[in-house]
Amino acid sequence: MNLRDPLRDELAQHTIDDKPYWFRLDRRNFLKLFGGGLLVCLTDVPTWAQESGRTFGSHELPKDIAAWLSIAADGRVTVFTGKVEVGQNIRTSLAQQVAEELRVPFDSITMLMGDTDLTPWDMGTFGSRTTPTMGPQLRTMAAAARQMLVEMAARRWNADPATLTAADAKVTGSQTGQSLTYGELTRGEKLMKTVSTNVALTPATDWKIAGTAVPKVNGRDFVTGKHQFPSDIVRPDMMFGKVLRPEGFNATLISLDTTKAEKMPGVTVVHDGNFIAVAAANLSTAEHALSALHATWNVPTQPSNKDLFASFKQSSKTQPEDGGPEHVSGSVPQAMATAAIQLHRQYTVQYIAHAPLEPRAAVAEWANGKLTVWTGTQRPFGVRDELMAAFHIPVEQVRVIQPDMGSGYGGKHTGEAAIEAARLAKATGKPVKIVWTREEEFTWAYFRPAGLIEIGSGANRDGTLVAWEHHNYNSGPAAIATPYSVANQLSQFHPANSPLRQGSYRALAATANNFARESHMDEMAHAVEMDPLEFRMKNLIDPRLRAVFQAAADKFNWGQSKSTPQRGFGIAGGNDKGGYVATCVEIEINPADKKIGIRHVVQAWESGAIVNPDGLRNQVAGAIVQGIGGAMFESIQFANGRILNPHFAQYRVPRFSDAPQIEIVLIDRKDLPSAGAGESGIIGLAPAVGNAIFAATGIRLRNMPMASLDIAPKETASMFQSDHGTTQESLAYESA
Amino acid sequence: MSDFVLKVNGAHLHVSAPAEESLLSVLRDRLNLTGTKYGCGEGQCAACTVLLDGEPARSCLTPVSAAAKANITTVEGLEQDAKLSPVQQAFVDEGAFQCGYCTSGMVLCATALLRETPHPTQEQIVTYMDGNLCRCGTYPRIVAAVQRASQSPAKAGGQ
Incomplete structure (x- = not known):
C-alpha cells in the first residue's frame, strides 16, 4: 500500500518553496518599463508537479537533433545541455558519451551548458540524474546524428547506407573508399531531424572513449586562473552591490534611515518591499554604504538546537503532507512480539551547511528590457523562473x-x-555584481535538514531479521527503505516544522537514514553475537549490494584483525539513486587523551557501467572526505533566529589533516546502465566510523556529529555538548 | 583614495584604492585579476592565497598598502611562455581538483612550500597546507600532486 510517489517525494526534498523577496513593483511602473501587454500570469506550480508523470509538464524536451548538438563546417561539435558543471565532471563525462556515439575525437566536442537561451529546458542538476538521464538523452541524439550523416553521404554518392561506415568524424564508403568529413556533410547547417527514443546505442562493452579516464576537459584553465567562475564575471561599467540582512530570521523592520548612505557619492540605495540594498562603483564604497544604513528590527523569539528533536516529533503530528507508512510488508507488531531479540533506538543528525567554497554570486545586466544574469546555480531554469516571478517579466x-x-x-x-543583483541593476541602470560573504552564505542560504530517526528491530537467535520499523522525523525519505530482506517491515517519513530554512544536500536524507540503519544493523549484529559483515550477508539478497560489501571486505581484509581499545574496525553499506556502496573503516584511539582519528577507509562502489573511472574515483573519494565533516564535527548552532557559528573558524570542515588513507574499489558493470555517482558515496562513512568506535570502545554513538567538539572554539564547544537531543557519551576527535 | 604602483607578476600596475582595502579586492575588482578567489574574507580558507616576495599571504587580510612594495605573484603569473609551472602541471596530471575553486590558492601555497622545502614528506605537505580548504575533498590528490611536482626535473618554485 504505497500511496506515495517516490519521485514526487524526492523532488519535494529539492524544492525550496519560500520566496526570498517580494517587490513593490506597481503595474504602472511595469507598463512604463516594458511597454505594456507583456505581463504574464505565473502560477506557482511546484517542481514535482511539473515532473509528475514524467511528462515534464509544459516542458517537453525537444526531439530534434539540432536542439542538442550541431556540427560546424570545420567539424567542431557543440553539444547543448541544461545540466551544469559544479565539479562533478559531467562536462567531461557527457562529452565522452557524445564522442563515443557520434564517432568523433573527444577534443572536437564543446559542451554548452546551463544557458537558458541556448540549451533545452532542464529541471536542474541534482539527484544524481545527469548520468542516468542526460547521458542516454545525448547518446541518443548523437547516435541519430551519426545515422543521419551516413544517410546524407549515401544520398551524395547515391550509395546504399549499409555499405557506409561512420568513424573518426567522417563517413567512408567501404567499397569505394571515398570519404566525407562530418563538417563537409553538414557544411555547418543544422541537423533537422526528429528522433524517436529507440535509437540503438553503443553497448558499454564496445566503448572506446566513454569508459576511459579522459582528464578533466578544461583542467588547465583551473590551474592558471583563466576559468571564470560566476563570481569572476566582469561586465563593462559594472557596479557592486551589498544587501542589508535582517538581524535574525523572520525579523520585521521597525525603522530604516538611509540618509547617510544616500549622501555618499555614487551610491544607490534601494528599499523595495522587504529588500534593502546598496550599489556603488566599487566594493569598498558599497561596504561603507551598507554600514551607513541604520535599521532597527524586531526579531521574534525562536527555537534553538535545544529540544530540536522533541519538537520535530511533536510538530510531525499536525503535518497535512504526512503520507502514512511506506514500504510495508507483513506485520511488524506481530513479528516483533515473538522475536527473540528486540532493539529500539533513536538516532539524530544536526543541521549542517553546504559551505561551497564559492559563495552565492551573480552579475545582472538589463539591456533593452531584457535581463541577463550570470550566476552560480544548480537550477538555471529554476532561477529564470524566480526572476520572471520577481520582476513579472515573460520568459523571453x-x-x-x-x-x-x-x-x-x-x-x-x-x-x-x-x-x-537584478533588482540593483534595474535601479542603477548598470550591470551589478553581488557576491555573498561567507557569513551570508552560512546564514541566508539553506541547510541540510536535521532529523530524528527511530528504528525498532527484531531478530531470531540465528541472526535472521524478522521485523524492522524505521521512522524519520524531518530529515527526509531518501533511502528510507531497508535494502535487507525482512519479512515484516514498515518505513515512514514524518515531515515536521523546521526552525531553519532547509533543502537539498548531497545524497539528501540517505546519509541520515543510512547512518541510523547501518548503526542499528551493527547493534543487532552484536546482540545476536555475529560478525557485522556476516550478519548483513545473512539478511541480504540484493546481489549488487552483496558484491560491494564483499569487494570492500576483501580489500580491507575484514575480519583478519580484531578490534582493540586502541584500534577499531567498522563496516557499513547501502544503496541509493542507483549507486551501491560499502565502506570499511579503521579508527585509532589515543590511549592518553581518548581522541579518535580515522586512519584508513576502503570503499567499494558500483553504479553500473563506468563512464570515466578517474572522475568516478575523484567523486567517491571526495564524498568520503566531505562525509567526515557531517560524521564527526559539522553542526549548525542556532538560537533565536541567528546562526551562532557562521564562520569557518567556528564551523569546522574537513581539512588536509582529516583525510585518511583512502582506497577505492570500483566495480564496472558494463551490463548495467550507468547511474549517477556524485552523491551516494557519502552515505557509508558515518555509520562505518560509528561502528568502528563501538568495536574499539563499546561506546555506541547515535548522534551525528559523533565527536565531542573540543576541536571547535571554546565558546561553541559547550553548546555542542549540551544541545544534543539524546545523551551521547563524549569522545574527542583528532585529525589523521 | 591612494595611488599605488603594484608589482604583479612582473608588471607594474597603477591603481587607486583606499589604503586599507584588501589586496584581494584590489586584484579582483580593480585590476580584473580574478584568478585569486574570495572564499571567506576572514583568512580561514586560503582560497585567496598570493605570494608576496615568494611567501604565501592571505590577500583578503592584506591591506593593499602593505603589499605595495612586494613582488606579488598571483596564479596568473605562474605560467612561463605558455608552459605550466611544475606545480600547475602536476595538478593537471593528478586531476587534483573537482570544482577547481580552491585550486589557485592550493597551487600558490604548494609553490611556496616547494621553494622552502624542495622534497617535502607527506606530513610536511599536510602541515603546510592544512589551512587551505577544499570542500570537494580532493586533499589526497593534492598531496599526490605536490609530491609529483617535487619530483619534477624542472625548477618547482614560482618566483
Missing part, C-alpha cells in the same frame, strides 16, 4: 547563464543573489 526577457561554479553539493538550487 530573462536569460540565466551558469558558468562552471565553485560547487554546490545541493546547496545552490535557489536564485537569491540573482534576484538581488
Whole structure:
C-alpha cells in the first residue's frame, strides 16, 4: 500500500518553496518599463508537479537533433545541455558519451551548458540524474546524428547506407573508399531531424572513449586562473552591490534611515518591499554604504538546537503532507512480539551547511528590457523562473547563464543573489555584481535538514531479521527503505516544522537514514553475537549490494584483525539513486587523551557501467572526505533566529589533516546502465566510523556529529555538548 | 583614495584604492585579476592565497598598502611562455581538483612550500597546507600532486 510517489517525494526534498523577496513593483511602473501587454500570469506550480508523470509538464524536451548538438563546417561539435558543471565532471563525462556515439575525437566536442537561451529546458542538476538521464538523452541524439550523416553521404554518392561506415568524424564508403568529413556533410547547417527514443546505442562493452579516464576537459584553465567562475564575471561599467540582512530570521523592520548612505557619492540605495540594498562603483564604497544604513528590527523569539528533536516529533503530528507508512510488508507488531531479540533506538543528525567554497554570486545586466544574469546555480531554469516571478517579466526577457561554479553539493538550487543583483541593476541602470560573504552564505542560504530517526528491530537467535520499523522525523525519505530482506517491515517519513530554512544536500536524507540503519544493523549484529559483515550477508539478497560489501571486505581484509581499545574496525553499506556502496573503516584511539582519528577507509562502489573511472574515483573519494565533516564535527548552532557559528573558524570542515588513507574499489558493470555517482558515496562513512568506535570502545554513538567538539572554539564547544537531543557519551576527535 | 604602483607578476600596475582595502579586492575588482578567489574574507580558507616576495599571504587580510612594495605573484603569473609551472602541471596530471575553486590558492601555497622545502614528506605537505580548504575533498590528490611536482626535473618554485 504505497500511496506515495517516490519521485514526487524526492523532488519535494529539492524544492525550496519560500520566496526570498517580494517587490513593490506597481503595474504602472511595469507598463512604463516594458511597454505594456507583456505581463504574464505565473502560477506557482511546484517542481514535482511539473515532473509528475514524467511528462515534464509544459516542458517537453525537444526531439530534434539540432536542439542538442550541431556540427560546424570545420567539424567542431557543440553539444547543448541544461545540466551544469559544479565539479562533478559531467562536462567531461557527457562529452565522452557524445564522442563515443557520434564517432568523433573527444577534443572536437564543446559542451554548452546551463544557458537558458541556448540549451533545452532542464529541471536542474541534482539527484544524481545527469548520468542516468542526460547521458542516454545525448547518446541518443548523437547516435541519430551519426545515422543521419551516413544517410546524407549515401544520398551524395547515391550509395546504399549499409555499405557506409561512420568513424573518426567522417563517413567512408567501404567499397569505394571515398570519404566525407562530418563538417563537409553538414557544411555547418543544422541537423533537422526528429528522433524517436529507440535509437540503438553503443553497448558499454564496445566503448572506446566513454569508459576511459579522459582528464578533466578544461583542467588547465583551473590551474592558471583563466576559468571564470560566476563570481569572476566582469561586465563593462559594472557596479557592486551589498544587501542589508535582517538581524535574525523572520525579523520585521521597525525603522530604516538611509540618509547617510544616500549622501555618499555614487551610491544607490534601494528599499523595495522587504529588500534593502546598496550599489556603488566599487566594493569598498558599497561596504561603507551598507554600514551607513541604520535599521532597527524586531526579531521574534525562536527555537534553538535545544529540544530540536522533541519538537520535530511533536510538530510531525499536525503535518497535512504526512503520507502514512511506506514500504510495508507483513506485520511488524506481530513479528516483533515473538522475536527473540528486540532493539529500539533513536538516532539524530544536526543541521549542517553546504559551505561551497564559492559563495552565492551573480552579475545582472538589463539591456533593452531584457535581463541577463550570470550566476552560480544548480537550477538555471529554476532561477529564470524566480526572476520572471520577481520582476513579472515573460520568459523571453530573462536569460540565466551558469558558468562552471565553485560547487554546490545541493546547496545552490535557489536564485537569491540573482534576484538581488537584478533588482540593483534595474535601479542603477548598470550591470551589478553581488557576491555573498561567507557569513551570508552560512546564514541566508539553506541547510541540510536535521532529523530524528527511530528504528525498532527484531531478530531470531540465528541472526535472521524478522521485523524492522524505521521512522524519520524531518530529515527526509531518501533511502528510507531497508535494502535487507525482512519479512515484516514498515518505513515512514514524518515531515515536521523546521526552525531553519532547509533543502537539498548531497545524497539528501540517505546519509541520515543510512547512518541510523547501518548503526542499528551493527547493534543487532552484536546482540545476536555475529560478525557485522556476516550478519548483513545473512539478511541480504540484493546481489549488487552483496558484491560491494564483499569487494570492500576483501580489500580491507575484514575480519583478519580484531578490534582493540586502541584500534577499531567498522563496516557499513547501502544503496541509493542507483549507486551501491560499502565502506570499511579503521579508527585509532589515543590511549592518553581518548581522541579518535580515522586512519584508513576502503570503499567499494558500483553504479553500473563506468563512464570515466578517474572522475568516478575523484567523486567517491571526495564524498568520503566531505562525509567526515557531517560524521564527526559539522553542526549548525542556532538560537533565536541567528546562526551562532557562521564562520569557518567556528564551523569546522574537513581539512588536509582529516583525510585518511583512502582506497577505492570500483566495480564496472558494463551490463548495467550507468547511474549517477556524485552523491551516494557519502552515505557509508558515518555509520562505518560509528561502528568502528563501538568495536574499539563499546561506546555506541547515535548522534551525528559523533565527536565531542573540543576541536571547535571554546565558546561553541559547550553548546555542542549540551544541545544534543539524546545523551551521547563524549569522545574527542583528532585529525589523521 | 591612494595611488599605488603594484608589482604583479612582473608588471607594474597603477591603481587607486583606499589604503586599507584588501589586496584581494584590489586584484579582483580593480585590476580584473580574478584568478585569486574570495572564499571567506576572514583568512580561514586560503582560497585567496598570493605570494608576496615568494611567501604565501592571505590577500583578503592584506591591506593593499602593505603589499605595495612586494613582488606579488598571483596564479596568473605562474605560467612561463605558455608552459605550466611544475606545480600547475602536476595538478593537471593528478586531476587534483573537482570544482577547481580552491585550486589557485592550493597551487600558490604548494609553490611556496616547494621553494622552502624542495622534497617535502607527506606530513610536511599536510602541515603546510592544512589551512587551505577544499570542500570537494580532493586533499589526497593534492598531496599526490605536490609530491609529483617535487619530483619534477624542472625548477618547482614560482618566483
